[in-house]
Amino acid sequence: DSGVTQTPKHLITATGQRVTLRCSPRSGDLSVYWYQQSLDQGLQFLIQYYNGEERAKGNILERFSAQQFPDLHSELNLSSLELGDSALYFCASSTGVAKNIQYFGAGTRLSVL
């Protein structure tokens, strides 16, 4: 158990809908990262927050947004969903310093029908 909690584990929704994925980092970790893994693709970095502030942005679509709350949990909001958004979404956390090992949650599998 990495200590990173993601909910829900599975999500099935329809095109055009909006969903929210939630992540609770390991105790003491200030950085949260979101990754997307689609079929036949590696883990694609979406966005990083550090202590409530956006720190780095990757290949995140404009229809997607994220935030990190004062208690350090983070939410990834995906809107106007398309079939191609079906993927495994991972959250990872780290202390944000030194070697910065990232600890991954179990992921949320999103299916857009």
Next chain:
Amino acid sequence: ILNVEQSPQSLHVQEGDSTNFTCSFPSSNFYALHWYRWETAKSPEALFVMTLNGDEKKKGRISATLNTKEGYSYLYIKGSQPEDSATYLCAFRVGNEKLTFGTGTRLTIIP
């Protein structure tokens, strides 16, 4: 665009045999190279973080080496066991904290 390449894409190894695979990354602006192990239906688990040229790390039967000048890292598994079956990911890091992942090497150990 940072390109991290892993080879081979997949590998079948007889139980008891040793094996190795490669991660290639840009040799400029290097900060760290991470190795992760990802079992099916589980989350990626950190194996090593390597920062210095010539670094060698070991964890049980698994070890890794790093060459930052030429931009590659090798992961070795000695005496493969069925529980080693997983996808092994490497990830390259420049000065910030963002990791760029390769697509992984899927290792299957044949009993």
